Amino acid sequence: MHVAGALHADATTPAPVWLTRPEDVNSLTAKLWSETVTRGEDGVISVGGIRLTDLAEQVGTPAYVIDEVDFRSRAHDWREAFAGWTVYYAGKSFLCGTVARWAAEQGLNLDVCSLGELTVALRAGFDPARIGMHGNNKSEAELRLALERGVGRIIVDSSDEITRLENLCAELDTTARVMIRVTTGVEAHTHEYIATAHEDQKFGFSIAGGQALVGLFRCHHSPRLQLLGVHSHIGSQIFDTNGFEVAARRTLKLFSQFKEATGLELAELDLGGGFGIAYTKEDTPATPNELARGLRDIVEHECRGFGLNAPAISIEPGRAIVGPSGLALYRVGTVKPVDVGNGMNRRYISVDGGMSDNIRPALYAAEYSAALASRSSAAEPVVSRVVGLHCEGGDILVRDEFLPGDVAIGDLIAVPAAGAYSRSMASNYNHTPRPPVVSVRDGKVRTMLRRETLDDLLALDAEVSENEEPNG
Numbered sequence: 001m002h003v004a005g006a007l008h009a010d011a012t013t014p015a016p017v018w019l020t021r022p023e024d025v026n027s028l029t030a031k032l033w034s035e036t037v038t039r040g041e042d043g044v045i046s047v048g049g050i051r052l053t054d055l056a057e058q059v060g061t062p063a064y065v066i067d068e069v070d071f072r073s074r075a076h077d078w079r080e081a082f083a084g085w086t087v088y089y090a091g092k093s094f095l096c097g098t099v100a101r102w103a104a105e106q107g108l109n110l111d112v113c114s115l116g117e118l119t120v121a122l123r124a125g126f127d128p129a130r131i132g133m134h135g136n137n138k139s140e141a142e143l144r145l146a147l148e149r150g151v152g153r154i155i156v157d158s159s160d161e162i163t164r165l166e167n168l169c170a171e172l173d174t175t176a177r178v179m180i181r182v183t184t185g186v187e188a189h190t191h192e193y194i195a196t197a198h199e200d201q202k203f204g205f206s207i208a209g210g211q212a213l214v215g216l217f218r219c220h221h222s223p224r225l226q227l228l229g230v231h232s233h234i235g236s237q238i239f240d241t242n243g244f245e246v247a248a249r250r251t252l253k254l255f256s257q258f259k260e261a262t263g264l265e266l267a268e269l270d271l272g273g274g275f276g277i278a279y280t281k282e283d284t285p286a287t288p289n290e291l292a293r294g295l296r297d298i299v300e301h302e303c304r305g306f307g308l309n310a311p312a313i314s315i316e317p318g319r320a321i322v323g324p325s326g327l328a329l330y331r332v333g334t335v336k337p338v339d340v341g342n343g344m345n346r347r348y349i350s351v352d353g354g355m356s357d358n359i360r361p362a363l364y365a366a367e368y369s370a371a372l373a374s375r376s377s378a379a380e381p382v383v384s385r386v387v388g389l390h391c392e393g394g395d396i397l398v399r400d401e402f403l404p405g406d407v408a409i410g411d412l413i414a415v416p417a418a419g420a421y422s423r424s425m426a427s428n429y430n431h432t433p434r435p436p437v438v439s440v441r442d443g444k445v446r447t448m449l450r451r452e453t454l455d456d457l458l459a460l461d462a463e464v465s466e467n468e469e470p471n472g
């Protein structure tokens, strides 16, 4: 995020200072794009061996495109870098049957946090023993399914949930493997973290308030619960290990308090997800290897400090695996120069998607990049704002980006790093059917999630689902 940054003083278009004018507006910055993305001789961007112009013909726009080779190699890199630890892919970032299968094939475990996500994983044949179940208000139906199918761990979030789980276990005459989600007081976001964040939020048991230790004792003494350890998740879009260091110290101190009281060492620690990716040229995420080295040092150091054996560690990257693998493809519908005062103009490029397929800019002021995908251009780069078609002023997809000055109706715009939290957070605002998600590899396009149709949406409407259009 680069919210409310200073503006270029000399510009005729208002643009934040961090946004630098590209030497070549056609060049693609490698860290923003998935592995197989290239701009061909003819100027058209390709991914997975498919020209985006051909892909748009085939599946229409808007569409999400996932680079299978990139997803698999990223999953592989995380697993290799953290060998000896367990890597859970955070399904909430993007989950469908194909992605569940890919994650399994790449040796990842899987986190889910709803009945829907759990059902997708189970139907995809994902080994339940390798699934972690999250959520601060899990329903009885969710917990029941998790128990019946033998989900590997349930991350409990409240004492009410402990009671609910114990009752269900008694009813089903089974036991549950649980971790306690704790609040460490560390709040990490983008380039900064706050180590003494106040704990006024809904997740977990507070360490500082003492509830975490009470929750651990309760699970430890429950005949129905098998206590595995502690879970901490400190935020999202995190670029360094400072926040994890403080969180690890506070959670391992809790381990040592538990040991003092019971004589036992907890077996598992989960450090959560939140590893950042590059959405703009400004973002410089660490590699999985750098993060792994940092996190291993931290855990080793803190365990030594508290005289603990190193527990089994797990992490839960979501965005860092699927985010860079995906791009969103849109078609330009209108281009409008707008006089914004002080002699400045802003160029609004409206595309055929918007906040219904990517809510993050509206929700978090998240920044994205964009490129003209259907051709290269010799025109001068112009600061542009890519906006959607929804009835909201805040319906922005890319707040500020240099795009060629001749972008016109019918051009394709590609937005990189759109694999995570775009389709998974998509809505039907304005009765907009959600775009499809396709995977590309070796010149082949495969549908992972088909495009929604108006009939899909209207099927829910009690009055009009059966009606014909007046002149239809």
Ligand SMILES: *Cc1c(COP(=O)(O)O)cnc(C)c1O
Pocket (backbone or CB within 6 Å): 090, 092, 093, 111, 134, 233, 235, 236, 237, 272, 273, 274, 275, 316, 317, 318, 319, 320, 420
């Ligand atoms: C959201 C979430 C993750 C994944 O976060 P990313 O930013 O996608 O890595 C992991 N664990 C928990 C508990 C989460 O809530």
